[in-house]
Amino acid sequence: MRPVDKVALFFSFLASVCVFMAIYGYVHGAAVAIVVATTLQPFLYLFLCLLHRTERIMSRAEDLSELEFFMSMVAAKLRLGLSIEAAFHEACLEYRGRLKELLENVDRKLMEGLPLSLALSGLSRSLRSREARRLLMLAPRLTEYSSKKAGVNLYRLVTMLRRNRKLKDRLWKALRAEDLKVKLLSIIYAAVLASLAHLARLLGELVGFSRPLDMLFTFLPLAFMSIVTPFYATLIVQGEKPLLRSITSLSVFLAFYVLLYAIV
Numbered sequence: 001m002r003p004v005d006k007v008a009l010f011f012s013f014l015a016s017v018c019v020f021m022a023i024y025g026y027v028h029g030a031a032v033a034i035v036v037a038t039t040l041q042p043f044l045y046l047f048l049c050l051l052h053r054t055e056r057i058m059s060r061a062e063d064l065s066e067l068e069f070f071m072s073m074v075a076a077k078l079r080l081g082l083s084i085e086a087a088f089h090e091a092c093l094e095y096r097g098r099l100k101e102l103l104e105n106v107d108r109k110l111m112e113g114l115p116l117s118l119a120l121s122g123l124s125r126s127l128r129s130r131e132a133r134r135l136l137m138l139a140p141r142l143t144e145y146s147s148k149k150a151g152v153n154l155y156r157l158v159t160m161l162r163r164n165r166k167l168k169d170r171l172w173k174a175l176r177a178e179d180l181k182v183k184l185l186s187i188i189y190a191a192v193l194a195s196l197a198h199l200a201r202l203l204g205e206l207v208g209f210s211r212p213l214d215m216l217f218t219f220l221p222l223a224f225m226s227i228v229t230p231f232y233a234t235l236i237v238q239g240e241k242p243l244l245r246s247i248t249s250l251s252v253f254l255a256f257y258v259l260l261y262a263i264v
Helices: 006-027 030-051 056-079 084-094 100-111 118-128 130-144 147-207 213-237 240-263
Strands: none
Touching: 006 030, 006 213, 056 084, 056 130, 056 147, 084 100, 084 118, 084 147, 100 118, 118 130, 130 147, 147 213, 147 240, 213 240
């Protein structure tokens, strides 16, 4: 069963509240507004879940990079004629990376006589990268060959994965450049929304709709947009700390609105 996405649940609830207020302010019927908002809430939650990817892209890339490095060490030992168990053990003794503890656990299982496929299954479940899991699925098949041939094939496989990862790294750099644009645009976007909220307040006073509740019908949806849009824009370009970006955008929105309220 998929775990509940708390961020998507919270944002979908806020969106439902905004829908309720918009409908209630237009038709003045609480029952209709509640039914529509309640009906839309699950669909909003599912849509936001699709946008909110909880896995960290950088962590997956680091897992794959470390595993590639370790497997290249194993390949070098195999090409010297060592068995797969001995090659894994020697490489594990020399390895000093972030997967050290996980790999030592696999090494202990191999020393106990467990087949390579079963020994690697726990490591596969612990890693976040799909490419790393594929590499671990292919590794046991190398036991069908002689040690030297297995080492050559493993080295070729790791080399191919590294080439693919370099292409992804280039794409990542391009996305990081887009993330800088999102940072700037989220601030501008919040200021524009604050200007619209202030303009709506002034127009409401001119036409006689200056009650606090009427102003809230306009203010709350715009404030909600200042929170949600930067959050998911950051996710789309695979940026970091999307929640902090939302808080910054909301702070700019509130500060700019107060400033305009004080001036005009």
